[in-house]
Amino acid sequence: MQVVDKAVGIVKDFFRHWNKPAEGNYVGNKEVIAYSVGGMGVQFVAAISSQILLQANCLLIGTVYGLKPTDLAMLLMINTVISIVIQPFKSWLIDNTPGGKGKARPWLLWLGPPCAILMTLTAFIPLSWSKQTILICVGVLYILMNFIYQFYLGMYTQLVQLETPNTNERAKIISISSIIYSFAPTITGAVFPLIATAFDLGQVDQNFYKVIFPLFSFVGCGLGFFAYFGTKERIIVPRRQVQKVKFKDGFIKICKNRYFWINNISTWFTFARAALTGSMMWAYVYMLQNEVIQSVASLIIGTASLVGMVLGPFIIKKIGKKNTVLLTNGVIALSMVPLIFYNNNFYVFAAACYVAFWGTAVQIITTPALSADALDYQQWKTGDRLEGFSQNFAIINSLVAIGTNYIIPFVYEYYGLINDYDVLYDEAVRSPMLSAMALMSVIGAILHGAPFLFWNMTEKDQERMIEDLKRRAHEQNVLDGCADASILSSDEHLNDENLFEADGGDKVVEDEKNDPVNGEEDRL
Amino acid sequence: MKKIAKIAAAVSVIVLCLAALLTGCSETLTVEEGRVMLQQGVEKAAASDVYYIKYRYNDNSSANGKYTQYSLNVQGDSAKFTIATGDVLKTVYDDTYFGKSLKDGVSSKNASDGDYVTGKVYRENDGWRVSRCTLDEFLNDEKISSYNMDSVTALLSGLSEDELRISSVTRTGKVVYISAKVEKEGNPLSQYGDLVIRLINDKLAYVGDTKETFNVSISYGGPVINVPAWKSETTKE
Numbered sequence: 001m002q003v004v005d006k007a008v009g010i011v012k013d014f015f016r017h018w019n020k021p022a023e024g025n026y027v028g029n030k031e032v033i034a035y036s037v038g039g040m041g042v043q044f045v046a047a048i049s050s051q052i053l054l055q056a057n058c059l060l061i062g063t064v065y066g067l068k069p070t071d072l073a074m075l076l077m078i079n080t081v082i083s084i085v086i087q088p089f090k091s092w093l094i095d096n097t098p099g100g101k102g103k104a105r106p107w108l109l110w111l112g113p114p115c116a117i118l119m120t121l122t123a124f125i126p127l128s129w130s131k132q133t134i135l136i137c138v139g140v141l142y143i144l145m146n147f148i149y150q151f152y153l154g155m156y157t158q159l160v161q162l163e164t165p166n167t168n169e170r171a172k173i174i175s176i177s178s179i180i181y182s183f184a185p186t187i188t189g190a191v192f193p194l195i196a197t198a199f200d201l202g203q204v205d206q207n208f209y210k211v212i213f214p215l216f217s218f219v220g221c222g223l224g225f226f227a228y229f230g231t232k233e234r235i236i237v238p239r240r241q242v243q244k245v246k247f248k249d250g251f252i253k254i255c256k257n258r259y260f261w262i263n264n265i266s267t268w269f270t271f272a273r274a275a276l277t278g279s280m281m282w283a284y285v286y287m288l289q290n291e292v293i294q295s296v297a298s299l300i301i302g303t304a305s306l307v308g309m310v311l312g313p314f315i316i317k318k319i320g321k322k323n324t325v326l327l328t329n330g331v332i333a334l335s336m337v338p339l340i341f342y343n344n345n346f347y348v349f350a351a352a353c354y355v356a357f358w359g360t361a362v363q364i365i366t367t368p369a370l371s372a373d374a375l376d377y378q379q380w381k382t383g384d385r386l387e388g389f390s391q392n393f394a395i396i397n398s399l400v401a402i403g404t405n406y407i408i409p410f411v412y413e414y415y416g417l418i419n420d421y422d423v424l425y426d427e428a429v430r431s432p433m434l435s436a437m438a439l440m441s442v443i444g445a446i447l448h449g450a451p452f453l454f455w456n457m458t459e460k461d462q463e464r465m466i467e468d469l470k471r472r473a474h475e476q477n478v479l480d481g482c483a484d485a486s487i488l489s490s491d492e493h494l495n496d497e498n499l500f501e502a503d504g505g506d507k508v509v510e511d512e513k514n515d516p517v518n519g520e521e522d523r524l
Numbered sequence: 525m526k527k528i529a530k531i532a533a534a535v536s537v538i539v540l541c542l543a544a545l546l547t548g549c550s551e552t553l554t555v556e557e558g559r560v561m562l563q564q565g566v567e568k569a570a571a572s573d574v575y576y577i578k579y580r581y582n583d584n585s586s587a588n589g590k591y592t593q594y595s596l597n598v599q600g601d602s603a604k605f606t607i608a609t610g611d612v613l614k615t616v617y618d619d620t621y622f623g624k625s626l627k628d629g630v631s632s633k634n635a636s637d638g639d640y641v642t643g644k645v646y647r648e649n650d651g652w653r654v655s656r657c658t659l660d661e662f663l664n665d666e667k668i669s670s671y672n673m674d675s676v677t678a679l680l681s682g683l684s685e686d687e688l689r690i691s692s693v694t695r696t697g698k699v700v701y702i703s704a705k706v707e708k709e710g711n712p713l714s715q716y717g718d719l720v721i722r723l724i725n726d727k728l729a730y731v732g733d734t735k736e737t738f739n740v741s742i743s744y745g746g747p748v749i750n751v752p753a754w755k756s757e758t759t760k761e
Contacts, residue, residue, distance in 0.1 A: 128591055128610055130582075131736060200617055289748045414549065414697030416724035422576055425745035428725050432698070 026164040034230020039181030041223025042156045047188040048119050048217045063204045063421040069409035075139045076405045084398045094388030102233035107155040109228045112221035118145035119217040123209035161372035162233040167462045174365045178309040189298030193291045235489040236469045238476035250389040259374035264393045265451040268400045272444025276437040286424040288346045304354045308361025321366045322455045328359035329449030339438035380465040550696045558693030569728040570677045576746030594671045597746040604749045605668050621645040622662040623751035654754035
């Protein structure tokens with residue numbers, strides 16, 4: 001009975017804060033739900049995007065279009081170079097979003113439809129065209145689609161960082177939204193194989209993609225509008241502050257922020273960590289060869305993400321974000337070890353991937369939360385909000401990716417996967433290749449986690465910085481003669497109790513050695 | 525901060541070294557070594573009773589770029605032969621099976637031995653027909669025999685140095701790449717000019733011309749074959 005009362009209490013509490021946020025928070029639950037439903041839409045688009053990769057293990061690009069892994073790596077390199085060239089423009093667009101509706105929200109409205117159109121076109125390249133023509137078409141469509149899709153996805157992820165300056169509330173929103181939006185990949189994971197049974201060649205039949213691409217990308221785009229219409233951005237900023245940062249100055253500033261470095265160095269190894277889990281589709285198609293079991297297995301494996309995202313906030317609360325990242329990467333590495341030695345049983349393969357997907361799901365919460373903390377630190381340190389600018393770090397990441405993009409295709413070709421993907425039916429070809437991928441995943445997970453050993457900002461430090469930022473913004477408003485103006489970019493007024501929380505601000509100002517960088521400079 | 529930068533630089537160097545190391549894994553072999561490896565690869569292929577062969581002919585001369593693909597998937601006790609013809613509009617498949625087929629409308633739980641027929645299963649007007657035969661008979665069927673393993677291995681067997689001119693041989697990991705030209709009159713490969721031959725795990729895996737007008741690929745495993753249920757039986761005359 002007590003449990004029922006508690007559950008009723010939680011539900012009542014949820015609706016009590018439907019429009020008005022709880023004390024100390026900034027976001028009502030109505031907005032959390034809008035963000036989450038929008039996230040489902042974004043994830044439907046992401047599910048289609050995951051079917052269009054310049055990788056050999058992508059069934060459409062690899063098996064159906066029959067493009068060589070090394071050609072795909074070359075396209076990926078071209079895409080990377082183009083991304084590097086247009087990255088500053090993209091960053092400028094984010095920091096100078098027209099329309100006054102915020103930095104991230106408008107892009108969710110503008111980028112969804114073109115993304116869906118380009119994705120749809122990718123499924124309709126005639127197979128009878130020469131390989132070179134197909135390669136060019138895939139390349140052009142991918143580069144355009146990837147730019148727009150990454151922008152779209154990035155803005156959705158960034159929106160939560162802008163909705164609230166409260167790091168715990170951010171983690172809560174990310175957790176709730178990721179639980180809700182993870183239904184999208186769960187649905188697609190289960191439904192795609194079933195739809196595929198309607199086609200002669202199943203998931204390697206082009207007509208399958210001609211159905212799922214337009215259907216899910218446009219439905220996703222439509223749902224994504226919820227995140228635009230139902231949310232607000234709340235940056236702590238003095239009323240009259242107009243931020244202008246020169247490219248060089250901004251770049252120097254972000255390069256001096258150790259937290260950006262840690263977050264980004266870690267991403268350099270994501271490709272290696274996902275080397276094996278990225279081959280899950282191969283396990284289904286070439287090892288399992290049973291679409292009904294695949295459908296059930298996809299549903300079960302989908303729960304790994306759900307479990308990860310439900311447990312994530314509790315683990316973070318218990319051990320902090322940094323330790324959560326270290327723990328989950330360790331778990332991913334350990335889960336991949338058995339597959340180095342034995343990977344021919346689908347169920348063993350799926351069980352190991354389940355654990356790895358769990359670890360990755362927990363990091364769905366920690367990654368944006370840590371990025372947001374790095375941005376807050378930047379604002380606290382130099383007074384600049386560099387959402388867009390921080391993305392210029394992607395230039396460095398892209399340069400690294402030029403080298404790393406060739407590693408996995410090389411391993412494929414080394415073991416015999418050139419352009420005839422049917423060799424994967426042969427255990428003698430597939431198994432040693434998967435062993436190499438598993439080893440790469442172990443090394444990748446370790447290297448992915450290692451940079452966080454240098455992360456020294458605690459959750460408490462972040463809270464103190466926010467208090468200090470609020471105080472500074474308010475003081476600036478007073479100096480500017482608009483003391484009653486809101487310190488949030490959304491123009492909302494904070495409750496008295498969460499304007500300046502207790503002694504937090506004073507502590508930062510008085511205790512400079514608590515500065516996560518200044519106090520620790522000698523350790524670097 | 526300097527320490528972080530140093531670590532970043534060290535990691536970048538490691539990654540680049542790894543990439544450089546991997547790209548340097550190719551080994552050039554002599555023509556003679558290549559000839560021996562090819563012969564052994566062909567023999568190993570011929571000894572396999574599980575294989576999935578695909579012949580693909582691309583007609584790049586027409587605006588539509590039509591192609592025809594013949595594939596033979598042999599998985600021990602069952603087989604499937606498919607002719608796929610494609611153009612810009614769609615691909616049409618024509619399938620013939622070999623295996624143990626259950627009579628249409630009979631559930632496997634209630635089936636008696638008489639409901640199962642082992643043989644060639646093919647589509648005809650009103651549905652699937654079955655004709656009793658052995659796997660050997662199926663593979664040597666007039667329609668199929670040109671695309672079975674014996675036909676592939678025959679393309680590269682018993683060729684003298686003058687008949688098979690090998691220009692280069694390289695090995696990268698598990699793959700041996702042979703560039704060659706067949707100059708034996710009457711051998712179908714002689715019409716395609718420069719060829720690329722690949723061995724994977726020392727077994728013949730691919731033969732194709734450099735212009736991509738023709739290729740045959742072999743995998744020593746294939747999709748699981750589900751033999752359709754038969755509706756009527758063709759009796760031998």
